[in-house]
Amino acid sequence: MELTLNDIKFIRETVHKFGYPLNEIEKYAKENFIPIAKPEVADFLSFIVRLKKPNNILEIGTAIGYSTIIMAKACSKVRIVTIERDINLAEIAKENFKKAKVEDRIELICGEAQQVFPNLTKNYDLIFVDAAKGQYIEFYKEVKRLLSKEGVILWDNILYKGYVVNEKNVKHKRRTIVYRMREFIEILHQDKTLYTVILPLGDGLAVSFKEE
Numbered sequence: 001m002e003l004t005l006n007d008i009k010f011i012r013e014t015v016h017k018f019g020y021p022l023n024e025i026e027k028y029a030k031e032n033f034i035p036i037a038k039p040e041v042a043d044f045l046s047f048i049v050r051l052k053k054p055n056n057i058l059e060i061g062t063a064i065g066y067s068t069i070i071m072a073k074a075c076s077k078v079r080i081v082t083i084e085r086d087i088n089l090a091e092i093a094k095e096n097f098k099k100a101k102v103e104d105r106i107e108l109i110c111g112e113a114q115q116v117f118p119n120l121t122k123n124y125d126l127i128f129v130d131a132a133k134g135q136y137i138e139f140y141k142e143v144k145r146l147l148s149k150e151g152v153i154l155w156d157n158i159l160y161k162g163y164v165v166n167e168k169n170v171k172h173k174r175r176t177i178v179y180r181m182r183e184f185i186e187i188l189h190q191d192k193t194l195y196t197v198i199l200p201l202g203d204g205l206a207v208s209f210k211e212e
Ligand SMILES: C[S@@+](CC[C@H](N)C(=O)[O-])C[C@H]1O[C@@H](n2cnc3c(N)ncnc32)[C@H](O)[C@@H]1O
Pocket: 035, 036, 037, 038, 060, 061, 062, 063, 064, 065, 066, 067, 068, 083, 084, 085, 086, 089, 111, 112, 113, 114, 130, 131, 132, 135
């Protein structure tokens, strides 16, 4: 017997609950239809940052700073560079960083990730990719360049609401994303320098580890 939707619901109910200001950010995101990490993905982010204790993290897709704060709170020494193209969301994120008292460890760069990447010269111990799903193939080379030896990449929404596996009910406008995601998953699995697993968390989370 395999896991059912009820099991997934149960897992979602058992994840750690985050206090202020994350609980308020969750509420704001829900009321304003701003996509943030699903509870089990958020909990896994917290888990992996606690386990890996990275010196630095790169995040692509800040939105209002929910996942950024979770990662900052999970390791008191970590410094985070996070990229967001929407200036209005970026402004809200900055306010949220102050509320969470983590603003001194976070650099928010407002811009298109593809244009920001060439200006980044450091390597990052953990990279969280949570931006436009159709662009993961474009991000891939630069994200790999920016990854430290033994670094970890988390690619969120890899199964895109389940459409990547079951495309029957996919509307035409979403098909391109589905095909691009499938192509991307194939690229990840062919890549001999990364060891990648796909976890059934949220919308699907791929975790890649750089073996060298
Ligand atoms: C799912 S939301 C991020 C949620 C956030 N990581 C969290 O869990 O709290 C995706 C964000 O990525 C941003 N984004 C999408 N494509 C981008 C790109 N190419 N460069 C920078 N930001 C991008 C969107 O504006 C959006 O705010």
